[in-house]
Amino acid sequence: MEMPYFQSKDMLSKDFPFKIIRHTNMELKQPLHVHEYVQIAYVLGGVCNHQLRGKSLMVSRGDIFIILPGIEHSLSAIEDKPFEIVLLDFMPFLVREELKPFAETLQPFFQQSRQEDAAALHQPWLHIDNSKQPLVEQLLQDIQDELEHREAGYEYSVRTSLIKLLILIDREYRRLWRKPASRPALADQHPIDEVKRYVYNNYSQDIPLEHGALIANMAPAYFSHMFKKETGQTFIDFMNEVRIERAMELIRRDSHTITQIGFQVGFHHLSHFIRTFKKRTGITPTEYKKTFGHNP
Secondary structure, eight states, X not given: OOOOEEOHHHHSOSSSOEEEEEEOOTTOBOOSXXXXXXXXXXXXXXXXXXXXXXXXXXXETTXXXXXXXXXXXXXXXXXXXXXXXXXXXXXGGGTTTXXXXXXXXXXXXXXXXXXXXXXXXXXXXXXXXXXTHHHHXXXXXXXXXXXXXXXXXXXXXXXXXXXXXXXXXXXXXXXXXXXOTTSOOGGGSOHHHHHHXXXXXXXXXXXXXXHHHHHHTSOHHHHHHXXXXXXXXXXXXXXXXXHHHHHHHHHHHTOSOHHHHHHHTTOXXXXXXXXXXXXXXXXXXXXXXXXXXXXX
């Protein structure tokens, strides 16, 4: 069966080739397909599966992708779990001029002759941390509002929000992947250290092992082996250790309830938080609070 190929003439307006789509269908199951245009995918909530470049990733809130023309990918629900994802479809020429200052980072994505270079240089996946997520989501809402009302100048407003979004993505790429010229290239850095730093910065988020593997540029099974070899812990044990250390700090401050602290450090269920905390410290969070919590 021939892979679907979506062309701009069929999917986008000729006058202003830009479209925004929101998917919330728990039965969504796209076939592998390719586009003639660029697509940015951002997960607003829940979890879904993104098949991209032969990798199957479980993605959640804050994950964002730039999908180049001709790249095979598909989105699908996971066992009827709820999710919401926003897709921006547009032709590269809409932003090409404005991105000239980003010749080494963003611009290759939007130049036909350099898209292969961009695909080789950049990971297609990026996680936007908690502090930046509201900015991304506001830009997406601004774009949707403009396209719904289509008042005079809406095209310019949409392009402006899109460029702001791309600049934010560029800065996150630089922060995570690119290093100043005075430091060694990322390839010379220890990839496990990159993953550990990412966990320290994003411990409140869901971070599947596949995400750690992607940051380290390793296959998941090999990454799991190397992470334990380098740290003496599994990836999950390390992440839980970081979360529990942060929880202990918050409990000592005595400014939140045990339930609030559990959710704040990344546990979705109180029972899981209590069980993990006791395994790590030997006592429950409540017992720890009685012993070490702040007493006026």
